[in-house]
Each structure stands twice: as structure tokens, then as C-alpha cells.
Amino acid sequence: MPPPRAILTYHSLDPSGAVTSLAPATFRRQMDFLAETATPVLPLSKLLHSDRGLALTFDDGYRNLLHHAVPLLAQRQLPATFFINSAAAHAGGPFLDWSALREAAAAGVEIGAHGIEHLDLACVPLPQAIAQLDGCRRAIEDRLGVAVRTCAYPFGRSTPQLREWARTAFHLTCGTRLRYLRANDDTADLPRLDVYYLRNVAWFRRVHRPSGRAYLQFRALLREARTRWSVAP
Numbered sequence: 001m002p003p004p005r006a007i008l009t010y011h012s013l014d015p016s017g018a019v020t021s022l023a024p025a026t027f028r029r030q031m032d033f034l035a036e037t038a039t040p041v042l043p044l045s046k047l048l049h050s051d052r053g054l055a056l057t058f059d060d061g062y063r064n065l066l067h068h069a070v071p072l073l074a075q076r077q078l079p080a081t082f083f084i085n086s087a088a089a090h091a092g093g094p095f096l097d098w099s100a101l102r103e104a105a106a107a108g109v110e111i112g113a114h115g116i117e118h119l120d121l122a123c124v125p126l127p128q129a130i131a132q133l134d135g136c137r138r139a140i141e142d143r144l145g146v147a148v149r150t151c152a153y154p155f156g157r158s159t160p161q162l163r164e165w166a167r168t169a170f171h172l173t174c175g176t177r178l179r180y181l182r183a184n185d186d187t188a189d190l191p192r193l194d195v196y197y198l199r200n201v202a203w204f205r206r207v208h209r210p211s212g213r214a215y216l217q218f219r220a221l222l223r224e225a226r227t228r229w230s231v232a233p
């Protein structure tokens with residue numbers, strides 16, 4: 001079995017216990033574990049050309065990342081990508097506004113597109129779906145002066161036509177299929193491991209071990225079955 005490569009998905013770092021939240025103390029323990037074990041943590045684009053390692057991604061651009069993720073990642077020199085919605089960045093509130101995003105980018109965080117709003121792009125006409133991702137990219141480039149090369153579909157949802165466009169528009173685009181990377185994965189719909197399934201530190205420590213892989217495969221099957229039969233999670 002080849003050594004695993006995986007993209008991890010985080011959302012909010014807060015102690016609420018919501019499905020999209022991870023407690024900041026747990027996040028710190030996870031990052032300590034990666035540092036102690038010298039696990040290779042790579043920028044997203046480099047992971048694709050590496051034979052092992054992890055990449056860290058954070059969806060939706062929650063404001064708490066500025067306090068609970070940015071300094072910790074910078075201290076440990078861990079690369080990460082924040083996928084943000086440009087309308088949320090204009091609004092601020094619970095989300096990182098442009099000034100906070102500038103701070104995160106200055107600390108080394110890559111900022112990627114996640115749509116103008118957080119729409120299900122498989123349920124809107126193709127031109128609107130493209131305008132959502134392209135508009136977000138342009139807003140980030142205008143406000144932060146950095147090139148946007150990465151993207152993530154809201155809810156991980158896309159269509160074959162949108163993926164065809166994304167393949168030419170971005171270096172890579174992430175979905176939410178729960179699995180490790182494989183050699184010939186579509187760069188317009190990369191699978192990721194949602195940290196919701198790794199919030200137990202014992203499981204997080206096994207992310208690179210066969211037992212961890214078996215556990216995540218099992219969780220992916222359960223998730224697929226729930227989706228197929230529309231049974232509430």
C-alpha cells in the first residue's frame with residue numbers, strides 16, 4: 001500500500017461542538033502531533049506532486065481562524081489554505097473581512113475561492129455557477145493583490161460542466177468526497193478528509209496508519225449510504 005496523502009478540511013475553530021466546529025485546544029493538539037512526528041505538511045499544490053503528506057484547508061473563512069489558526073500555523077511554519085466567500089469578506093461579522101484576510105495572507109496563508117456566496121453550484125445554471133467562482137477569485141485578487149490558484153466548491157457540489165471550466169480556471173479545486181488522494185485524481189474535484197471524523201485525537205494520530213485509513217473508509221461508506229437513502233445524519 002503506498003504511503004497516504006490527504007487534504008484535511010477544517011471549518012470553524014470554536015468550542016461549540018457543532019459539526020463544522022473543532023475546539024481550538026483540539027486543533028492545537030493536532031498541530032503539535034504533526035510537529036512532533038515530523039509529518040510532512042505541504043502547500044496544497046505541492047501535495048499533488050509529492051508521494052506522502054498532508055495539506056490543511058479551512059472552508060468558509062471564519063473569523064476565529066485569525067486567533068486560533070493563523071498564529072499557530074505561522075509559529076510552526078505549517079502551510080494552509082483558507083477557502084473564502086467574497087460576500088462574507090465584504091460583510092465581516094463572524095467571517096474574516098478583507099483586512100483580516102490580508103493579515104492571514106501576510107502570515108503565509110494561501111487564500112482560495114469558495115464562491116461569492118455559499119450556493120449549491122450544482123443547482124444553479126452553469127453561467128451563474130462560473131460567475132460565483134470567478135467573481136470570488138477576482139474579488140480576492142483585487143483586494144489582496146495575490147493570484148488565486150485554488151478553489152473549493154461550496155458543499156463540495158459541482159457538475160461535469162463546472163468541473164470542466166474549473167480545470168482550466170484553477171490549478172486545483174477541492175470537493176468533499178471523503179477519502180485519501182489517489183495518483184490520478186481529477187484536479188477539478190479533489191477528495192478531502194473532513195476533520196469532523198478525526199476530532200478524536202486517537203483517530204487523528206492514526207491518519208497515516210492502516211487502521212486510520214480503514215476507519216475513514218468505513219465512515220465514507222456510511223456517509224455515502226446516508227446520502228443515497230436520504231436518512232438524516
Ligand SMILES: [Zn+2]
Nearest residue numbers: 059060154155
Ligand atoms: Zn463551505
